[in-house]
Amino acid sequence: MQDESVYYDPYDFEIDANPYPVWRRLRDSAPLYYNEKYDFYALSRFEDVEKALTDFGTYTSGKGFILEVIKAGIRLPPGNLLAEDPPLHDIHRGLLSRVFTPRKMAALEPQVRELCARILDELVGTDGFDFVADLGAIVPMRVIGMMLGIPESDQVAIRDAGTRRHQLTEGEAPAPTDARSTAQPFADYIDWRATHPSDDLMTELLRAEFEDETGTTRRLTRDEVLTYTSVLAGAGNETTRRLIGWTGQLLGEHPDQCRELAADRSNVPQAIEEVLRFESPSPVQGRVVSRDVEHHGGTIPEGSAVILLNASANRDERHYTDPDTFDIHRRIDRHLAFGHGLHFCLGASLARMEGRVVLDEVLKRWSSWEVDRDNSVLDHTSTTRGWLNLPVVTS
Template sequence: MPPSLDLMSPETRANPYPLYAELRRSGIRQVEPGGMWAVSRYDDVVTVMKDPRRFSSAGLGQGFLPPWLPRNPVAQSLVMQDPPLHTRLRGRVSRTFGPAALAVLEPKIRAIADQLTRQLLRHDGSVDFMSEFALHLPVNVLGLLLGLHPEQSPQLKQWADDLINLPAGRHPPEEQHRVRESLASLEQCFEELLSTRRASPGDDLVSELLRPDAEGAMLSHDELMSFLFALLPAGVETTVYLLANTLVVLSEHPEDRARVLKNPALLPQLLEEVLRYEPPAHSSLRLVTEDTELSGVRLPQGSLVVVLLASALRDERHFPDADRFRLDRERSSHLAFGHGIHYCLGALLARLEARLGLEALFSQLRDFSRASAELHWAPSLIARGPLALPLHLTPTHPRE
């Protein structure tokens, strides 16, 4: 297989979009790692995501349970399930991420964002936006949701990284040992949390999930553990990278940056275009359940499909001038949070966190710029965002 078709090569991780364009031109192709079949065109991606009978979410579960990892509850979680089990589990947890729940959370998120902005602007010279702001906002919000002690929050990002990087498929033996220990400690953390909330319920998400539903049915311990494992990377990585990718994009488009800093009302449309142009979620995996044909290509039963969401969002057949960032692009349906039965439960929360975080930050900034032209991107097949983002900040009211 040509090296150019390796999704995890350093060149591709630095800039995957030329490879995505090549795949859209040539159609469905096998790629590395693992000889997976890459689905890159918008219409084909929608077809796969809407058909859990032929394209099972168990494929995503396979990616999160490599042979060297004896146990990983996320591999049996909601996002790895097909109907009817998926339908029951999703219905049970969906209300915890609805508009009413988010309305209660909004002032708390705004307070966290305001505090992080004040701390960020205390720095002189350049500051790493990732470690000082983008990381802390979703981690603190998730800690708030779960009812964790504040001192436990910093560990959440490392656990989320270890989970989201599993499908990359390249872990040397020493890294395998570290990840096994990391996920064991995560499971212990959640075991203690569940035990505490059973004994003393509160008003957090875990306490809500432990209560019976309207029919008196309760989630099993394994279902609860799997949901919490899946919530961690979904609740942290998506928002961290959405915040960071937004600032990366604006750093490269000074006219749009000036417009948004002057008019925060543009933030919702800015975020929608960033979600299309430089989305935090780049791919998902599906397992082919029967010999099937897609766009003239035969996919054998048992083969693994990598669904390239980020490629579909640059599909020139669907988005005019697709490789160009356009702040004023007419809003249309996109796939940044998935499609079909597995549309992201936390999409509203991610949008809310990103908007409130950027509102707080931009209200105190006259301008910002990158302190380094070079970026190093997370080694993940599933998600995309920079490992660090050093910025020079120009506050609206400079410190005396």
């Protein structure tokens, strides 16, 4: 029996502003939680979430990975990897894994560093800047736009449209958007690339040959390329923007650790891992169970929606010592910020590289900064959590 005094609502802005006390109570007294209003179950402990993420046969993704999509019964088009199960998932992931290799991401680093340096050099000598508006909303957009082959003149409009689609109205489960309509802005680029190939990801997708689930060797259809492009553009913009914003906030509020990093930037990669653990940009993952599942003396019935709270798992004291303390020296065996198992984030190496380069370039110029909390704005979405604006004062 769960503690009836514990309440978790993913659409409650007050909870979302600081969900960690609620998630701690879930872990302690309702490790298998049921929300009657929205009809979903939730798992919050590290061990439970990690196992569920690995058990893709039981915790399935084919009916969606976002709660409102699952409850609406909407089937997303092929190519949305997070909403696919094997064998389709494995085929589509195999195609993209040719591009998102650590080696290829490392090859991008000089361009990312040059971009960051150009942005930050213009801010040197000012009183401060906005970690999101000036960095988090710019760098990932430029990088994924460059990879896909989207002109810089169109990148802002595409990014902002994606941001608006994900934003929540307080206290309401949003109406799911039509995935095909969200992909439509990319149609003209794909049609152009079909006759004007270039050295970009869209061209690679248009030319790629693979063996589909029927055993047929073929190329992707136009609609499949459209879906891939839309998914990559959204994922490439949203989560890395959150990572950069959380980095600015956490180091701004831990000035001693910030100054220590500035003095020895070799610890920047480890600091980024602690940011990912402490404030996971993608904090919840939706699944549907394919059979009855037992947890903590209760049962999740077959066909039920389940939220896997990976951000809660990353603060579980059963797995981490003093998990609510931000510590850039923490030795992390593993965290679940990028998921785990079959759906481990394909762009993890890209996000890590961008986060590391941004922080490294900031620390070259400033050893500490102060967060302007009065003018900071937290964004509320059902897929990510992070800052919409995070102004800082530099000295």
